[in-house]
Amino acid sequence: MKDMKLPMRFRVLTLMDEHEALSDQEVFDILKKEYGNEGQYRMSTIKLHLHSMQASGLLCASDMTLDEQGELIETFKITDFGRSRLSLLPKNWDPKIIG
Amino acid sequence: MSVINSTVELRAKAQQKALDLRVSHAKQGLVWALGSGITWGMNGIILGIALAMAPFVGVVSLYAAPLVGATLNEGGGSLLLFFYNLFSGKFLEYGRTLRTKPGMLVCLGALCAGPIAMSGYLVGINMAGPMYTLAITTAFPAVGAIFAAIFLKEKIMSRVWFGIILTVVGAIVVGYAPPTGNFPHFYLGLIFATLATFGWAAEGVIATYGMDMVDPEVSSGIREATSFVVYLVAIIPLFGALSLFGRVFVHASLWWLLLAGVISGMSYLCYYKGLNMTGAARTTGLNITYALWGVFFGWLIMHSPMTPTLIAGSVIITLGAVLIVANPKELINIREV
Numbered sequence: 001m002k003d004m005k006l007p008m009r010f011r012v013l014t015l016m017d018e019h020e021a022l023s024d025q026e027v028f029d030i031l032k033k034e035y036g037n038e039g040q041y042r043m044s045t046i047k048l049h050l051h052s053m054q055a056s057g058l059l060c061a062s063d064m065t066l067d068e069q070g071e072l073i074e075t076f077k078i079t080d081f082g083r084s085r086l087s088l089l090p091k092n093w094d095p096k097i098i099g
Numbered sequence: 100m101s102v103i104n105s106t107v108e109l110r111a112k113a114q115q116k117a118l119d120l121r122v123s124h125a126k127q128g129l130v131w132a133l134g135s136g137i138t139w140g141m142n143g144i145i146l147g148i149a150l151a152m153a154p155f156v157g158v159v160s161l162y163a164a165p166l167v168g169a170t171l172n173e174g175g176g177s178l179l180l181f182f183y184n185l186f187s188g189k190f191l192e193y194g195r196t197l198r199t200k201p202g203m204l205v206c207l208g209a210l211c212a213g214p215i216a217m218s219g220y221l222v223g224i225n226m227a228g229p230m231y232t233l234a235i236t237t238a239f240p241a242v243g244a245i246f247a248a249i250f251l252k253e254k255i256m257s258r259v260w261f262g263i264i265l266t267v268v269g270a271i272v273v274g275y276a277p278p279t280g281n282f283p284h285f286y287l288g289l290i291f292a293t294l295a296t297f298g299w300a301a302e303g304v305i306a307t308y309g310m311d312m313v314d315p316e317v318s319s320g321i322r323e324a325t326s327f328v329v330y331l332v333a334i335i336p337l338f339g340a341l342s343l344f345g346r347v348f349v350h351a352s353l354w355w356l357l358l359a360g361v362i363s364g365m366s367y368l369c370y371y372k373g374l375n376m377t378g379a380a381r382t383t384g385l386n387i388t389y390a391l392w393g394v395f396f397g398w399l400i401m402h403s404p405m406t407p408t409l410i411a412g413s414v415i416i417t418l419g420a421v422l423i424v425a426n427p428k429e430l431i432n433i434r435e436v
Binding site for chain 1: 121125186
């Protein structure tokens with residue numbers, strides 16, 4: 001069967017557009033259904049995608065706090081600039097087919 | 100009151116931690132960019148060893164040897180990156196990326212830099228001589244920075260501009276050779292050299308744009324593979340280098356070329372990660388420090404003499420690189436968007 005999935009980084013951007021804001025852990029959990037059986041499905045990869053898109057201005061920080069262990073929990077949201085890049089999505093791509 | 104204070108304190112700590120994380124991300128980008136220059140300098144030395152061996156020695160055509168070298172260089176690089184992506188679980192991303200417009204942009208960047216710029220560079224040397232061609236093509240980071248400021252809206256401080264210009268000047272000093280020979284198509288040669296400059300500068304900007312949405316590790320693999328295929332099916336036959344290409348496979352130089360290719364793959368991995376994490380302007384500026392590393396590895400491996408010109412050029416490049424990387428905090432937001 002033809003693989004209709006987007007490159008994972010592009011999929012993260014579409015997810016951010018579908019939600020008001022998401023933390024790295026939430027992105028990781030949502031993507032499990034689509035990419036969970038692939039070697040690239042790691043928290044470190046998701047975090048790298050989020051931070052790279054943040055540095056490039058496609059995402060921005062929405063909120064941040066520390067958990068009980070003192071670990072940073074960041075929440076991101078898409079910017080208008082990031083939303084403009086969704087025009088590069090393949091025309092036949094539909095998240096419902098994947099989901 | 101103490102609850103409010105502790106909430107504010109917690110928030111401040113979280114903000115500081117997030118800031119530290121972003122500065123660390125920017126610093127990592129600068130390290131990748133510098134790594135691309137170090138490995139490219141090493142690649143040049145290994146490629147030089149291979150091209151001084153049979154069957155390249157005594158080849159009359161000016162284009163055939165470097166083009167065959169470049170083809171196998173890209174071939175070795177694409178193999179390395181294919182296995183790298185295979186073992187890091189990103190194999191399926193190749194097909195997915197190629198079905199998107201950002202993936203096509205990565206291929207376009209590969210065409211600009213590999214076959215177009217490299218051919219322009221070689222034809223430029225043939226028509227206008229190495230000195231002028233080198234001086235024009237070495238300016239690619241400065242042209243890349245102008246493109247990055249216009250098309251990517253990258254924030255480039257005056258200090259960074261100065262650093263980029265210094266690295267360009269230093270690279271010209273390192274590669275300087277007095278003009279010799281008679282060149283009846285001199286101005287046409289300068290046009291080809293300019294084409295090469297624009298090709299290399301365009302790759303940085305086009306690839307950076309594409310990699311906003313696709314993985315840089317996969318992109319570098321696609322870049323090397325695209326360039327290799329175009330060299331193989333178009334450039335090598337076009338420049339009449341097929342026979343030489345076939346002869347390489349029965350000589351020991353093949354192994355040196357494949358080693359150079361593996362180092363080239365590492366260099367492109369570093370370059371694309373740098374482009375994505377720290378922007379096109381700074382990455383191209385740090386990539387050109389390969390001229391400095393080439394001098395260093397040439398001295399270390401080939402025992403090449405250190406002339407005053409080489410030392411002066413190396414010092415200028417180092418100063419330029421220091422100015423480029425001076426304040427990673429500026430890179431928390433790469434662009435003015």
